[in-house]
Amino acid sequence: MQNYKAPQRDALFLMREILNFDEHYAELGFQDASPDMISAIFAEGAKFAENVLAPLNQVGDDQGCEWQEGEVTTPDGFKEAYQQYVEGGWPSLAHPEEFGGQGLPYSLASVLAEWVSGANHSWAMYPGLSQGCMETLKAHGTEQQKKQFLPQLVEGRWTGTMCLTEPHCGSDLGMLKTKAEPDANGMYSITGTKIFISAGEHDMSENIVHIVLARLPDAPQGTKGISLFIVPKFNVGTDGELLDRNAVSCGSIEHKMGIKGSATCVINFDGAKGYLIGTPNKGLHCMFTFMNMARIGTGLEGLAATEATFQGALSYARDRLQFRSARGPQNLQGPADPIIVHPDVRRMLLTQKAFREGNRALAIYCMQLVDKTLYSQDADTRKLAESKLALLTPIVKAFLTETAQEATSYGMQVYGGHGYIKEWGMEQLARDTRICTMYEGTTGIQALDLLARKVIGSQGELLKLFTQDVRDFCHQTRHTTQFSEWSNTLEQLLDQWLQLSDDIAQRAANNPDEIGAASVDYLMYSGYITVGYFWLRMAVEAQQKLDAGTTEKDFYVSKLYTARFYFDKLLSRTRSLVTSMEAGADSLMAMEEDQFLIG
Template structure:
């Protein structure tokens, strides 16, 4: 099993050197978030994840969770690790002070969240779902609901979930059958069954607070008739103390491809007491507070997977001796050269490195946009941040999980036969990561959201804003010899993305299927271009540091070299996606259903 080391140096590079978090936090009024404080939190988070969570990662995969008479037990060490997690104050980090939180920026929590996903994806699911639950309550709950539920959720002694999916409907939430009937005291009776509920039942916390969508009788059909409810495992008194058992039970747990240490449950609601969040029939609107927070978290899982795969692959490639380098022996005293000298192994290692580091920069940027929305008083800055999040969240979620999964596949390939063996951990990492491509809307759903709703729905305005940011960077740095080629190349790709947007929009006027046919290729094209922008920005910072004769020269040289690899070997993939977009829906939709018979 590879030993995980949190990427502390690169995390600090992104936060402090690329994105200037110190000025960012001061502007938003986060006075406690000094560089010293940030450094201390990152260091402690690294220690916790390396020493507590990583060692029980493989145990979680081997043992999985167990179900008995409606109760779920987590793998050995998970309960003790969660107790340490709570004792360390980690759940409180970016939560409001008024409910017991530390009031630190969300972006700081996101940065260290990557460590947890990389060290132990299964464990990270338990507290991870609570953040979305808390965001939904904070954004849409009544004052009484906040006082009843948030202090214990913030503390970590209670955890939260999101209960959306039903057996007959996944993404199409308008088909839900769960019912909510009004009681005389203003609460609701919730009846129905939900599946695929992550952390829906476990032995880590004293209570589990479910955020549940259901339809009130008489409400409109489809998504217009969805309402949102708080349904606790144990009922809660007005003062926040636990009362009797609610009508909530775990019918079973799923037997999954990966993340076996995370309980994925069938949750049944039988006349369970629920509390309406927000307005009747406005549940989908409220729920997207949860969904958008979760989508950024899942994108971070993709980065974490790429980083973990890179670390394991690199350690193996340095030690494993196989064949001789085609350009002459590099280990003449040994029987063969380490496989890291071979070009194809370099290709895979540098793909992992460029995706993880580029993805980390994108996630850092987006998490700062979240900070602005949450804490800024500047309406113009908030509007710009909201536009960036609307455009880039589906790109980050889908692109970083798809490429993260690719990086885990490279990990298996680099280790060869050992990659396919459980003891080495690479096959677990690949199995654990696939779910991230499905969570919070599959890649296809994210692509339709991006192209159909965000790009075409805004008549291209959302794209224009971010494209203008990239154009501004290219204009400002286009004469710099170290950056001129990057700026010229990047400008061409952005211009081409605008062209394909217009082509698809024109085709869709005649055939709406053109949007669905182009959407995933469009998203992946946009993803490669977006990461190229952040690699160009990182190259600029690294080049400036090298000009200052920095003592950390090897780090910055590596950044420059990886940027060149990304532009030379990864960004050109976008051209293949462009060709697919250009070729349209014709061959895809030409088959009759009967043609698929076998």
Template structure:
């Protein structure tokens, strides 16, 4: 996409003015992470995004990754950009100092991940997979394993992957067949095929560390019989350096509709040497550390696409002359008016803006929760943050990517016929983003996770914890009559959210299909309500700044106007979602299979 600019000002607004990150970092023990220091780092990250990553985005899409005889070559400029990333210290920023990291908080690096992805989605996936690999090792690895693998991963000279999916099992990991046979030296020999492995093979790092799910010989069936293994591309010699090639090879790469410069590999394990991580048959629980990081990361990819698409559409709408305004000429010296004067173009632009900025607030809030789970010394705060994060993670993954489908579609539509022409980059954003709704668990999988596992599985307690926060905030500003309508809308929606949950639970007690029938609409409802909560908070902060006499009047007025648009035109979508939820499962499940029609 031409002319990408990292949204530094809005990110800093969310961090410092909305969520109080200065105090948050001090409370977590990061006193050095002052607003000035964070802003200086972000300035450099913005330059890297705009000047290094964005210029090679189009060539990555055009050329893609090349595969020949098991070797994957990334597009021109990708390897060099990665070396700049490593040399700049970006890989090690939020990693522990004891293994060579800089010891800065998780959230600092994750905010920048949006910019890297917005500038170049394909490239950003390589370090993104490494982050999940490192998180799994830190959480579940032994000291010896951490000492062996973390320093090089943190340095960035090695990268990581996660290997879950097999040809016969996608989200249903209980069907997994990859086997791990014990060796005499305490290692294991892994045999099987994994598919859809992002960054499974490439030319950007000296070694690739695969985190692999497999079954031990005596493992029970289903998900309770899965173990987790570390399988390096190159086995390590006595000095801890890459030595002989391990028996894991890339069999092919997928030809995809988007993110073409991110290698999506078929990986063949042919007696590959692996090291057990965590307890036997407890691998899926360990892998959830990786998966949860990846789900938040995928949601941020959706956010980045919404922002990039908005930037491109806004720039075009300001310049493109077509027709005259219905209320009179706005550009009398030109042959037509810029298309931004037309109500429908403004509808699309404001939808993009409201979604991007609202979703950013929710995403950064979740990053703050992750910080608390990682660094807080307060056990109660840690537990509360974990509960909220459990509820919000599937919403972040699915809502941010589903709404990105809409925003990138609007981006193409604003361009009209030019929207599907490659040179503008808007159709690439739409193609890349479409994939985000499917990997790391489809929207339907995330919705079932939210409704069945998180909400019903906790007997509603996870939802109540977050609902209490929202209601307490609404109560705290009820005296502010300027925002009464929006406050009442958020508060009443939270009450309705709890009631809908109760109603679904009652129906599901006699018919479990009610959960599946309601799940996606339920998740989208939850997303609109949660983003509504953050738009209310942003509006209140913006008004406070205006009342104080800010020099950035346009910025804060924009927040207020965008909040109005959100509550008038986007929050109201919950009405149709409630109607669909209340219609129940019968209109789906009573439909006979034969009525779908014949297939040859």
């Protein structure tokens, strides 16, 4: 198995040279987030990912988790790695000092989260869910709730979950049945069953704080009648001290295709003590604080897998000798040439590389926007960032995870038959990453959110807001001969993007199925254009560095060649997506249900 290496240089390139994070942090008042401090944090985070977590990745896959009488044991080394994580102060990095945090920005912790996931996806699930739990408490909890729960969560002694899905309702949360009965003490008795709860039970922390959706007795039907509750595994005193065991139990764990070291639990609440968060019947609104950050986090998991599979495939392609190059022997001292000389292997590697770097640019840009929504003191700045995030979040979640399926498939393919063999690690990446298109809202749900709610629902305003940024940059580069073709291509696609959006909206006025029929193609089309914008920005910066006589010539030349590949081979996929969108809903919906025949 290829040893994972955290992509420090690429992250710093994006943060410092493309997105100007030094000025960004200064404007938000993060004086401690200096370039030297960031480099030091990245170096230590990389060591932890590479030396502690990566060696446990295959262990987790081999052993999985063990359930016995409601208790879950994690794979060998997972608990000890988590203690190192806590002792290193990593859980507290981006949380307020008043709760024991280090007061650093969300984006800094999120870059590290990619590396943690790239090194060991299963392990990363345990602390990963805690972040959204803490953000929900910070945004919607009372002062007493924050005092009771946040210090221990921030320290990492406790972990958190999100409990939405139930056996009968899946993503249709309006159907959930978990009940919340008020008691005489102002608390609530929570009863029901939740499924697919990542990190719902384990042996790595002292307590687990569940954020649970449930219905009050007089709640209206549907999503308008959902409230949100804190339900800890162990009851908690007013000062945060642990008390007796709450009526929360793990009924079983799922036997999964991948991320086997992550406990995916059935959690039963049998009259468990809970605390209402926010306003009654407004729980889904509060939960979106959790869900939106989780969706970006899931996009990062897709990015992390793309990085890891590229590293493995590249290493193998450089070493594996098979056949001779069509151009004649390249490895004169060997019996064959390394497979990296063959065009089809190059196609797969460059596709991985283009998604690896282009998707990371989009992800870190969105992290920057999240920073602004969380920390900016200027209302207009926050509003603008929120609007851009509204459009881009479903793209980050779905595009980065869908392209990860392609990248991890290529990771196996580059290895040939060896890619299908467990010891090499490529098939594990494909299995582990498959879930990313499903949880936190499937690709189809993200696509409907993007097209129906964000684009058509805003009458195109959110889309125009972002495309204007892209158009402005294209205007800056259109007179640069080297990049004029790419910028012109992007501008044409922007016009087409707006026109397609309008066309689908008009067709949907007569046939609502038109939105669902076009939505996934629309999302992928949007993703290719968005990532193309960031590749143009990276290419322009790379050329400027080369013109200035950089000492890192290979790094920047590599950016230019990969950008060229993206514009030639990947951005052109938008054409077939347009053809599919323009075909409409008829061929999807014409067949009657009983005409879907078997045999």
